[in-house]
Amino acid sequence: MPSPALPAPAVSRRELNKAATRDAIAEAALNFLRTRELNEFTVDDVAIAAGVSRRTFFNYFSSVEAAVASFTQRYLDSVIAELEARPSDEPILESAQFALSAVGSPRDLAILAETFTLTQDPALGRFQLQAWDDCSIKITEVARHRLPPGTDELYINALVGAVVGSCRAAVGVWFSQRGADTSEDSLAQLRELLGTTISLIRSGFAY
Amino acid sequence: MPSPALPAPAVSRRELNKAATRDAIAEAALNFLRTRELNEFTVDDVAIAAGVSRRTFFNYFSSVEAAVASFTQRYLDSVIAELEARPSDEPILESAQFALSAVGSPRDLAILAETFTLTQDPALGRFQLQAWDDCSIKITEVARHRLPPGTDELYINALVGAVVGSCRAAVGVWFSQRGADTSEDSLAQLRELLGTTISLIRSGFAY
DNA sequence: CTTTTAGTTTGCACGGCGTGCAAACTTGCA
DNA sequence: TGCAAGTTTGCACGCCGTGCAAACTAAAAG
Incomplete structure (x- = not known):
C-alpha cells in the first residue's frame, strides 16, 4: 500500500525546476559580468551558458x-x-x-x-x-x-x-x-x- | 567704424541651437507620454515630432x-x-x-x-x-x-x-x-x- | 567675400533586443 | 494510461542604439 497521500509538497518539482533555472540564468549573467563589460556579451551568450534558450531567458528576466x-x-x-x-x-x-x-x-x-x-x-x-x-x-x-x-x-x-x-x-x-x-x-x-x-x-x- | 569687436558671445549660435534641439526633443517625448503609454510610441515618433531625425535624437539622448x-x-x-x-x-x-x-x-x-x-x-x-x-x-x-x-x-x-x-x-x-x-x-x-x-x-x- | 576649418545633422546598415504565437515537451493528477 | 495544466522552444517581426561617411552649417581665417 502506498504511503498515505502526501499533501502536495510545499515545493513541487515544477517550482524546484523553475527556481533552478532562474538561478542558473542569474548566475550565468553574473559570471559574464565578472570578466566582460555589459555590452561585450549578449543575452544569447547568457542563455547558452545557463543551458536554456534565448526565449526562456526572457521568460525569467526582461534583460541581463x-x-x-x-x-x-x-x-x-x-x-x-x-x-x-x-x-x-x-x-x-x-x-x-x-x-x-x-x-x-x-x-x-x-x-x-x-x-x-x-x-x-x-x-x-x-x-x-x-x-x-x-x-x-x-x-x-x-x-x-x-x-x-x-x-x-x-x-x-x-x-x-x-x-x-x-x-x-x-x-x-x-x-x-x-x-x-x-x-x-x-x-x-x-x-x-x-x-x-x-x-x-x-x-x-x-x- | 564698426562696433568694437565683440568678445565671442557667451552663448554662441551653435550652443543655442543645441539647447533648443535638446529641449524640443525632451518636450516632444514628454508630450507623447501625456497621452500614451511608453510602449505605444517609438523613438521615430518623438524625433519626427521634435523635427529632427531619428539619428539626431540619439545624439542627444540614449532613450525616451x-x-x-x-x-x-x-x-x-x-x-x-x-x-x-x-x-x-x-x-x-x-x-x-x-x-x-x-x-x-x-x-x-x-x-x-x-x-x-x-x-x-x-x-x-x-x-x-x-x-x-x-x-x-x-x-x-x-x-x-x-x-x-x-x-x-x-x-x-x-x-x-x-x-x-x-x-x-x-x-x-x-x-x-x-x-x-x-x-x-x-x-x-x-x-x-x-x-x-x-x-x-x-x-x-x-x- | 571667399576659403578653410570645425561642429552638427542625416541616412544607411547592422547586430541585438524583447515579445506574440503556436508547436513540442514535461509534470501532475485522475 | 491518458488527460489537463504548465513550461520550453523556435520563429518572426518591429524597434533599438551605434558606427560610419556624406551633406550641411556656423565660425574663423585669409
Whole structure:
C-alpha cells in the first residue's frame, strides 16, 4: 500500500525546476559580468551558458540587468524578512538594527559586495537602484503597521526614505573601504557601519 | 567704424541651437507620454515630432526614458545650485532648507509633479531614480567641502543619503496628497513638507 | 567675400533586443 | 494510461542604439 497521500509538497518539482533555472540564468549573467563589460556579451551568450534558450531567458528576466539585480533583491528581501520577524512592539529603528546585523551569510554579503563593483555601468546601476526602491516600498508597508495608528504619512515615508537612503550609502562606504573583502572582520565592520547609521537616523544629524 | 569687436558671445549660435534641439526633443517625448503609454510610441515618433531625425535624437539622448528624466535632472540641478549659493559657513542642513524652499518656479514644480505621474512605468522610474542618485553624488561633493575637514566619511554619506532619500519620499507624499495641483497653496505645502523633513533629519526619528 | 576649418545633422546598415504565437515537451493528477 | 495544466522552444517581426561617411552649417581665417 502506498504511503498515505502526501499533501502536495510545499515545493513541487515544477517550482524546484523553475527556481533552478532562474538561478542558473542569474548566475550565468553574473559570471559574464565578472570578466566582460555589459555590452561585450549578449543575452544569447547568457542563455547558452545557463543551458536554456534565448526565449526562456526572457521568460525569467526582461534583460541581463534585471537578472543581475536579482541578487540585490534577494539580499534586501532577506533584510525585510528579518525585520518582519522582530516583535511588533519593538521600536522600529531597533528592529531595523537587529535585522541589519542578523542578515547576511558571508556568501550573500560577498555577492552584495561584488555587485557593487560590477554595477558601475549606469544601465546596471539603474536596476540596482530600483531594487532598493522596491525595498523602500515594502518597508513602508511594514512601518505603516508598526508605528502607532494615525502616524503622519510624511513621518513614515521620510523615515523609511532616510533609513534606506543612508543604509545604501553605508554599504557604499563599506565597499569603498574594504572592496570585495568579506572576511569576518570586514563583515563586522559592515554591521558596525549600518548600526552607526541607524543611530544617526535615530538621534539626528546635528550639523 | 564698426562696433568694437565683440568678445565671442557667451552663448554662441551653435550652443543655442543645441539647447533648443535638446529641449524640443525632451518636450516632444514628454508630450507623447501625456497621452500614451511608453510602449505605444517609438523613438521615430518623438524625433519626427521634435523635427529632427531619428539619428539626431540619439545624439542627444540614449532613450525616451533618458529624455524624460532630463526634467527631473534639471530640477535637482537647480536645487544643488541654490545649495552651493548659500554661505559656506552656514550649517548645511539649514542651507538645505533654504535651497529647497528657494527653488522651483511653478512651471518647474509642475513638471516635477507631472513627472511623478508619468513615470509609473518601471522603465521610466529607473531613470528617475538615477537622476536622484546623481544628485546625491553631487551633493556629497558639496557636503564634503562644507563639513569640518576630517568629518567621518560615513557621516557625510549617511547624511546625504538620508536627506535625499527622505526628500524624495516627501515629494512622493506631496504628490499623493495633491496630485498635479501646483497652485501657490499646494507649492507652499510642498515647501512645508520638505522643511519638516529636514527638521526630522536634523533632530532625529525618535521612534 | 571667399576659403578653410570645425561642429552638427542625416541616412544607411547592422547586430541585438524583447515579445506574440503556436508547436513540442514535461509534470501532475485522475 | 491518458488527460489537463504548465513550461520550453523556435520563429518572426518591429524597434533599438551605434558606427560610419556624406551633406550641411556656423565660425574663423585669409
